[in-house]
Amino acid sequence: MISLGLIPLFPLLGCLILGAIAVISSGSKKGPAEGFVGTLAVLFPALSFGGVALLALNMPEGGVRETLCTWIDLPMFRAEIGFLFDGLSRIMLLFVTGIGTLITLYSIGYMHGDRGFARFFAYINLFLFSMIVLVLSDNLLLTFLGWEGVGLCSYLLIGFWNKDLSNCKAANKAFIVNRVGDIGFLLGMLCLVTIGGAAILNYDVLSNFISMVINGNHVELVVPALSVAGILFFIGCTGKSAQIPLLTWLPDAMAGPTPVSALIHAATMVTSGVYLLARLGSMFALLPNVLDIIVIVGMLTAFWAAVAGLFQNDIKKVLAYSTISQLGYMFMASGVCAFDASIFHVFTHAFFKAALFLGAGAVIHALAGEQDMRKMGGLLKKTPVTACVMIFAFLAIVGFPGFAGFWSKDLILERLFMNCSMVIPGFTLFGAEIPTIPLNGVVYAIGLATAVITAVYMGRLIILTFFGSYRGSKESEEHIHEAPAVMLIPMVILAFGAVFAGYLWADSIGIKFFAETLAPVVGAAQAYNAPAVTAHLNPVIFAALGTIAALLGMFIAYKVYANARIPAAKGSSAPEGGKATWTFLFDTLHKYVGIIPVNVLAWICDVVVDKILAAAQWTVGAIATILGDGAASFQVRKVRLQIALSILGLVALVAIVLLTGGSF
Amino acid sequence: MLALIYFIVLAIIAVGSAVCVLLSRHPLYGALSLVLSMVSLAGIYGLLGSPFLGVVQIMVYAGAIMMLLTFVIMVLNGARDSHTPMFDKVSLFVIPAVLVLAGLVGFALVRSPIAFDAATIRGSVAITSKTLFDVAQTGPGYFVLFEVLGVLLLSAMGAAVLLAKKRLGSVDSEKTEDNH
Amino acid sequence: MELQAIYVQILALVIFAIGLIVAVSRRNVFFVLMGVELALNAVNLSFVGFAKTLPNDMSIVGQVVPLFSIAVAAAEACVGLAMVILIFRNRESVDADTYSNMKG
Numbered sequence: 031m032i033s034l035g036l037i038p039l040f041p042l043l044g045c046l047i048l049g050a051i052a053v054i055s056s057g058s059k060k061g062p063a064e065g066f067v068g069t070l071a072v073l074f075p076a077l078s079f080g081g082v083a084l085l086a087l088n089m090p091e092g093g094v095r096e097t098l099c100t101w102i103d104l105p106m107f108r109a110e111i112g113f114l115f116d117g118l119s120r121i122m123l124l125f126v127t128g129i130g131t132l133i134t135l136y137s138i139g140y141m142h143g144d145r146g147f148a149r150f151f152a153y154i155n156l157f158l159f160s161m162i163v164l165v166l167s168d169n170l171l172l173t174f175l176g177w178e179g180v181g182l183c184s185y186l187l188i189g190f191w192n193k194d195l196s197n198c199k200a201a202n203k204a205f206i207v208n209r210v211g212d213i214g215f216l217l218g219m220l221c222l223v224t225i226g227g228a229a230i231l232n233y234d235v236l237s238n239f240i241s242m243v244i245n246g247n248h249v250e251l252v253v254p255a256l257s258v259a260g261i262l263f264f265i266g267c268t269g270k271s272a273q274i275p276l277l278t279w280l281p282d283a284m285a286g287p288t289p290v291s292a293l294i295h296a297a298t299m300v301t302s303g304v305y306l307l308a309r310l311g312s313m314f315a316l317l318p319n320v321l322d323i324i325v326i327v328g329m330l331t332a333f334w335a336a337v338a339g340l341f342q343n344d345i346k347k348v349l350a351y352s353t354i355s356q357l358g359y360m361f362m363a364s365g366v367c368a369f370d371a372s373i374f375h376v377f378t379h380a381f382f383k384a385a386l387f388l389g390a391g392a393v394i395h396a397l398a399g400e401q402d403m404r405k406m407g408g409l410l411k412k413t414p415v416t417a418c419v420m421i422f423a424f425l426a427i428v429g430f431p432g433f434a435g436f437w438s439k440d441l442i443l444e445r446l447f448m449n450c451s452m453v454i455p456g457f458t459l460f461g462a463e464i465p466t467i468p469l470n471g472v473v474y475a476i477g478l479a480t481a482v483i484t485a486v487y488m489g490r491l492i493i494l495t496f497f498g499s500y501r502g503s504k505e506s507e508e509h510i511h512e513a514p515a516v517m518l519i520p521m522v523i524l525a526f527g528a529v530f531a532g533y534l535w536a537d538s539i540g541i542k543f544f545a546e547t548l549a550p551v552v553g554a555a556q557a558y559n560a561p562a563v564t565a566h567l568n569p570v571i572f573a574a575l576g577t578i579a580a581l582l583g584m585f586i587a588y589k590v591y592a593n594a595r596i597p598a599a600k601g602s603s604a605p606e607g608g609k610a611t612w613t614f615l616f617d618t619l620h621k622y623v624g625i626i627p628v629n630v631l632a633w634i635c636d637v638v639v640d641k642i643l644a645a646a647q648w649t650v651g652a653i654a655t656i657l658g659d660g661a662a663s664f665q666v667r668k669v670r671l672q673i674a675l676s677i678l679g680l681v682a683l684v685a686i687v688l689l690t691g692g693s694f
Numbered sequence: 695m696l697a698l699i700y701f702i703v704l705a706i707i708a709v710g711s712a713v714c715v716l717l718s719r720h721p722l723y724g725a726l727s728l729v730l731s732m733v734s735l736a737g738i739y740g741l742l743g744s745p746f747l748g749v750v751q752i753m754v755y756a757g758a759i760m761m762l763l764t765f766v767i768m769v770l771n772g773a774r775d776s777h778t779p780m781f782d783k784v785s786l787f788v789i790p791a792v793l794v795l796a797g798l799v800g801f802a803l804v805r806s807p808i809a810f811d812a813a814t815i816r817g818s819v820a821i822t823s824k825t826l827f828d829v830a831q832t833g834p835g836y837f838v839l840f841e842v843l844g845v846l847l848l849s850a851m852g853a854a855v856l857l858a859k860k861r862l863g864s865v866d867s868e869k870t871e872d873n874h
Numbered sequence: 875m876e877l878q879a880i881y882v883q884i885l886a887l888v889i890f891a892i893g894l895i896v897a898v899s900r901r902n903v904f905f906v907l908m909g910v911e912l913a914l915n916a917v918n919l920s921f922v923g924f925a926k927t928l929p930n931d932m933s934i935v936g937q938v939v940p941l942f943s944i945a946v947a948a949a950e951a952c953v954g955l956a957m958v959i960l961i962f963r964n965r966e967s968v969d970a971d972t973y974s975n976m977k978g
Binding site: 713721739747750754762792795804809810811817822840847850858 | 877878881883884885887888889890891893894898899900901905908909911912918919922924925926927928929930933934937938940941942944945946947948949950951952953955956957958959960962968
């Protein structure tokens with residue numbers, strides 16, 4: 031049985047060694063030997079994955095816990111570095127380390143020839159370390175450490191090509207928007223601590239506390255305070271997982287190298303928000319209002335991002351908005367307390383989204399850096415393996431029956447309909463009784479519509495990229511080539527995952543393996559919030575509706591884009607006009623709500639407050655000068671006169687003492 | 695009774711010569727008046743039961759210090775600026791101030807109940823020297839102070855010599871050299 | 875009428891006041907020194923006067939301290955006169971008012 035501490039240790043070691051290599055070779059012109067660095071870089075995540083697999087096979091029902099050491103030891107606050115390996119963290123770690131290894135392997139090919147080769151892999155290993163710490167920790171404080179760490183690595187990796195200022199700005203934006211969310215996380219932790227003391231940050235202690243509250247019927251007492259904590263944690267999740275309103279960083283994050291987008295912004299970092307909700311599931315189960323907010327936010331985000339994805343011309347931006355949209359689905363599932371469904375979608379999404387990103391990376395590599403889809407086309411013949419991978423992943427994401435997305439997305443939609451208890455409460459209007467309107471149908475309908483739009487924009491992506499005729503320049507057409515093997519192998523493995531990963535929980539055919547592994551962790555929370563009346567609807571209906579939605583979307587895409595004349599691409603690939611307004615809606619919102627007020631405040635401080643402070647300083651100085659001049663006026667030229675004045679002072683003193691009777 | 699008469703006579707002499715110091719024009723006259731004042735004060739010391747102190751006063755104060763002062767007055771020709779007015783605006787200011795001060799202090803003094811004690815010891819040489827040097831009885835305080843005073847006088851002497859001597863090669867010494 | 879303690883103190887006060895007046899209101903530097911000596915003498919007189927009001931064991935203080943005061947006055951007169959000589963060399967004057975470098 032290996033120690034839990036080894037799992038984050040491997041990538042940390044990798045980061046340090048690779049970082050040392052990067053620093054040592056920073057003086058030389060060519061950089062370190064790529065083969066050596068690449069082998070090292072893949073070795074550590076692979077070791078980590080091996081460790082996780084070993085632990086996963088022998089995991090007892092309740093999970094493995096291990097405390098490494100005491101981190102903070104104060105009378106008022108105590109925190110420990112401890113690890114918790116239960117069903118939830120097992121799943122997350124398996125795909126984090128597994129996909130991490132695959133993408134690292136892919137990056138050896140993608141980053142070939144880049145001067146910052148070693149630095150890149152040092153950052154990737156640091157990221158894996160932070161993510162493992164985030165998932166493996168047994169208390170909120172250590173999770174926060176990992177949370178911040180992945181934010182940092184996101185910044186480092188988005189701005190990896192840091193000679194270009196726009197990359198740096200994108201990295202800054204990602205970090206800052208994440209930071210705004212992190213305030214929510216921190217305040218949420220503080221809120222919990224005020225409710226239950228410092229020890230409540232430990233997940234086991236928290237779930238004990240919640241079950242104690244439930245058993246003692248004290249639920250109404252804690253709900254207000256816990257609601258505040260819940261909202262704050264959710265704000266943190268919106269920051270990390272790019273939901274409304276903190277989602278503006280994810281499209282800009284596509285400035286980083288494509289493996290970074292695949293690893294961080296598709297498979298692992300952005301899912302930490304969903305992971306946090308699942309971990310705190312027992313707490314959120316008690317808070318119906320917060321859950322409703324989560325559902326609404328997830329729904330709006332999913333729909334908005336799907337529509338925005340239609341308007342994009344850059345292949346990576348389409349995938350970015352697609353990620354945001356799918357995350358919205360995961361949040362919707364969490365919002366109806368279907369945590370296992372949301373984690374299942376995280377799992378399948380990791381496979382097909384990573385496959386899509388890696389495929390996009392291969393396309394970009396083939397076209398020597400071209401990312402605008404209006405200049406692509408007809409790549410099916412020229413890069414067949416990439417095309418196959420992307421088509422399989424496409425079928426997974428739209429929910430084509432039999433592929434991974436089918437099982438997970440339809441499960442979410444089914445749970446949405448069955449468990450959602452949002453209602454518009456009934457009221458009397460002019461004497462007429464208006465009944466309560468259940469909203470689960472509305473939510474389900476919007477989810478389904480989003481699925482249609484997903485199919486449309488993904489179909490558009492596939493058609494524009496792989497079908498039709500090539501719309502680029504003639505010289506670039508000569509150079510189109512399939513990606514090297516080191517890039518293809520991970521893509522193919524991920525495509526396999528995109529196809530078959532869904533079968534871990536094929537509800538309709540009775541395989542419930544995934545749900546069973548998660549049940550010890552999230553079962554109590556889900557049971558608490560299970561609807562009072564279960565409508566007996568055949569699950570096949572939902573599957574059928576999902577399939578119809580997917581086929582409808584593919585059909586629309588085919589109709590609109592298959593033989594359409596694509597206008598020649600001029601200028602940048604950014605959308606224009608009304609599409610730009612929709613796409614940059616939240617950027618504009620941030621500008622008016624956040625940036626402009628802060629700028630005004632800064633201007634006020636700089637000009638007004640500065641002047642006030644300078645005036646105050648001048649006043650103090652003037653008082654001192656006046657007092658000094660006044661005192662100096664007592665200096666006279668003649669010493670004798672000075673002495674005479676001193677005698678006068680002495681007389682005054684003696685008189686005072688005499689008058690006050692010596693009690694002075 | 696007799697003591698009172700002696701005291702009044704000596705007091706008048708002391709105050710009178712002090713006033714003479716105030717009003718004299720030539721510093722030498724002032725120095726001589728001062729000597730007279732000190733001698734009468736020495737007498738008063740003897741009257742008050744400290745004969746040793748009175749004799750020391752005459753030896754040191756009236757003898758050494760005033761001799762020194764007189765010597766310096768004569769060397770530096772102290773009457774050089776005797777055409778300056780004796781009392782000017784500052785004096786107009788200072789004399790009332792001092793008088794008020796003295797008045798206040800005197801007022802406080804008069805109201806305090808002090809009286810001579812009959813059992814006062816007479817400050818003869820024997821008693822004084824025993825107080826100063828008999829460390830076992832009165833503690834080391836006075837003895838240490840006595841020695842420190844010796845060092846102080848030594849250092850004052852050294853300082854005076856250093857301050858006042860002419861530097862070799864300075865302007866003044868050149869002048870006196872040329873005069874030869 | 876007997877000689878009373880208060881008479882001695884009054885005498886000391888008067889001499890002190892005269893000494894202070896001499897020290898401050900005369901311009902000749904020697905008179906300043908003489909005034910200071912007068913004031914010191916008055917203080918010694920006051921000490922001895924108080925010593926006589928105290929009983930046996932405490933009274934000796936009032937007769938020893940003036941001894942030290944005289945010694946210190948000697949040292950001070952010595953150094954003071956040396957300084958007068960030094961200043962006289964520079965300014966060729968014994969007028970205390972011309973010794974001032976202060977502005978204002």
